[in-house]
Amino acid sequence: MGRPPCCDKEGVKKGPWTPEEDLILVSYVQDHGPGNWRAVPANTGLMRCSKSCRLRWTNYLRPGIRRGGFSDKEDKLIVHLQALLGNRWAAIASYLPDRTDNDIKNYWNTHLKKKLLVPQQQQQRASPPTPSKGQWELTLQTDIDLARRALREALSVDAAGPTGRTTSPALSADEQAVQAYARNVSRMPDAWSVPAGKSRGGSPATPTPRAAESASGSTSDLTECSGSSAPTNCAARVAEPLFRREADAAAGDVPLSAIESWLLEDEGGEHQPAQEGLLLDTALHNFAL
């Protein structure tokens, strides 16, 4: 007696999403907000699993997400966060509010892992296989210091505008997220006009993300997210993990996580030794796994 599947396998469509399906999903989420994904297929007539709907929304249709074009700074941040946190992509993604965990995971698997593997192999050839514990603790500490710096940089950039985006610094994070969302969705109709032969997968005119990105468009009615009273409040949710916690912390509501409070301490290194010891232990533990 296994657990029943999350959704009825029969009559559930799989594979690439069509623009029509995207539109239906976006409209629904704008009206009702994300959540209660189980109800989405039933209420929209989409022949999709609820999980598929959620995934499509969070990884592709959600407002404010940026796709591809990882900067060097983001590369480093991801590498160091991965070293610290392991393959906890959702946690890592929370430090890059306009990136999705799936995107980061893919980027790690296809680019960064290989990039790291090459010097590692060279190093293995050139140096003794296992450094003494003291040696690599030192190395790890250096890594952690680097991670701290990278994170601090990223957070300071976030204060002016999320993750170094090249948009006007006068805009708030929410406003920028709304604009990005507007851009993403407003491109959809353009993308639909892609000739059938160019489409990917079985669907006749599925626009690739690349196609959607290359097109330029103006804001459509569909994208009027900020004015919606829906609980989604698309833009606000995008940056929620990091910014909410910062706001909460500022208000004294919720304590920062160990890593965050550690990072936000003065550059002068007035951190608590016990806390750092805990982080080091955690990193060591992750490394050993």
Next chain:
DNA sequence: AACTCTCGCAACCGCCCCTCG
């Protein structure tokens, strides 16, 4: 020009955790 190989990424799968009745 045709074929093969490799890469990149969207989406699926299944496990785990959290919430609610």
Next chain:
DNA sequence: TCGAGGGGCGGTTGCGAGAGT
């Protein structure tokens, strides 16, 4: 307190595009 169900997450797969031969 416990079980069921929904959602979140990480690992993996499938497929199209582009590079190489």
